[in-house]
Amino acid sequence: MSVLVPPLSTAAPDDRRAAEVALLEVRDLQVRFRRHGRVAHVVNGLDFSVSRGRTLAIIGESGSGKTVSCRAIMGLLPGFASVAGSVMFAGEQLLGLPEHEIRRYRGADIAMVFQDPARSLNPTMQVGKQIMEAIREHLPLSSALARQRAVELLELVRIPSPARRFHEYPHQLSGGMRQRVMIAIALACHPKLLIADEATTALDVTTQAQIMELLLDLQRALDMALIFISHDLGLAASYSDEVIVMYAGRAVERAPTRRLFEHVRMPYTKALLEAIPRLDRPAHLQLPVVPGRPPDPSSLGSGCSFGPRCPRVADICWDSAPALTEHDSEHWWACFRPYGSGAR
Numbered sequence: 103m104s105v106l107v108p109p110l111s112t113a114a115p116d117d118r119r120a121a122e123v124a125l126l127e128v129r130d131l132q133v134r135f136r137r138h139g140r141v142a143h144v145v146n147g148l149d150f151s152v153s154r155g156r157t158l159a160i161i162g163e164s165g166s167g168k169t170v171s172c173r174a175i176m177g178l179l180p181g182f183a184s185v186a187g188s189v190m191f192a193g194e195q196l197l198g199l200p201e202h203e204i205r206r207y208r209g210a211d212i213a214m215v216f217q218d219p220a221r222s223l224n225p226t227m228q229v230g231k232q233i234m235e236a237i238r239e240h241l242p243l244s245s246a247l248a249r250q251r252a253v254e255l256l257e258l259v260r261i262p263s264p265a266r267r268f269h270e271y272p273h274q275l276s277g278g279m280r281q282r283v284m285i286a287i288a289l290a291c292h293p294k295l296l297i298a299d300e301a302t303t304a305l306d307v308t309t310q311a312q313i314m315e316l317l318l319d320l321q322r323a324l325d326m327a328l329i330f331i332s333h334d335l336g337l338a339a340s341y342s343d344e345v346i347v348m349y350a351g352r353a354v355e356r357a358p359t360r361r362l363f364e365h366v367r368m369p370y371t372k373a374l375l376e377a378i379p380r381l382d383r384p385a386h387l388q389l390p391v392v393p394g395r396p397p398d399p400s401s402l403g404s405g406c407s408f409g410p411r412c413p414r415v416a417d418i419c420w421d422s423a424p425a426l427t428e429h430d431s432e433h434w435w436a437c438f439r440p441y442g443s444g445a446r
């Protein structure tokens with residue numbers, strides 16, 4: 103008998119309606135880092151929600167605040183960080199919970215997959231044992247049942263010959279296989295929410311696509327909410343229901359995926375879009391990059407933080423920061439001179 107409890111979704115219509123209620127609701131999330139007498143404003147009033155069965159992509163360059171936001175949700179920030187706002191998960195406020203309380207959620211209800219499995223896995227321990235450890239941290243299973251579940255999880259993440267692979271060490275597996283093991287560990291207790299933080303960044307393009315397909319298949323089969331964090335807008339186009347683009351700790355554009363790609367408004371989003379490699383781009387042309395660097399979060403000015411890099415910047419942009427506002431149905435952006443507005 104399988105000990106991998108979750109069946110494929112057989113939800114009745116009422117259950118499906120209930121599933122549309124947000125599982126995770128983040129409101130006005132603020133994160134500050136206080137170090138060496140300086141205060142870095144790393145996340146500045148982020149709002150979003152995600153429901154079971156849905157995939158949210160959070161996109162931005164390194165330092166935009168996307169990873170810090172998700173670590174704040176998981177209670178995984180260092181001691182010099184302070185967090186404010188609201189993080190409701192399945193109706194419970196997570197912010198402010200003591201460490202032993204948040205540990206109840208971490209790994210059990212909310213799990214995270216990181217970029218570098220080589221650093222996350224213990225090189226001296228068989229991968230199957232590492233999955234068993236994750237299972238037994240939260241579930242009162244006997245060693246034999248935990249072992250059976252670990253093998254089933256290896257099978258679930260499509261590792262061939264799972265019973266044999268159980269005994270292998272991380273260095274015996276390819277990068278893609280190691281990431282599958284990390285996903286198996288994340289799924290050990292059947293989380294309701296899975297956060298994948300640049301989980302495919304270190305992989306080649308083919309393996310990247312396989313891991314993303316796997317994550318989506320698992321998300322559907324296990325009825326999880328999935329948040330994936332990436333710098334790659336192309337991944338968001340292929341694998342998400344909704345996209346949030348972050349810059350300097352704020353959401354600057356947010357929309358259902360298709361709508362965002364058909365009607366990009368924010369100059370920053372457009373710049374990210376143009377930086378995606380395309381097969382039809384002549385080989386001799388250099389891939390465009392977003393010029394300049396993101397601002398220092400400890401000295402953000404009063405105007406639009408993208409101003410120094412923006413091709414559409416105008417006087418109005420220096421006076422105050424544009425607020426993220428819903429302009430079209432479900433399409434939000436924070437810009438005084440968006441594309442499509444007639445402003446040149």
Ligand code: SF4
Nearest residue numbers: 406409412419437438
């Ligand atoms: S508000 Fe101005 S500077 Fe900021 S993104 Fe829009 S046009 Fe560019």
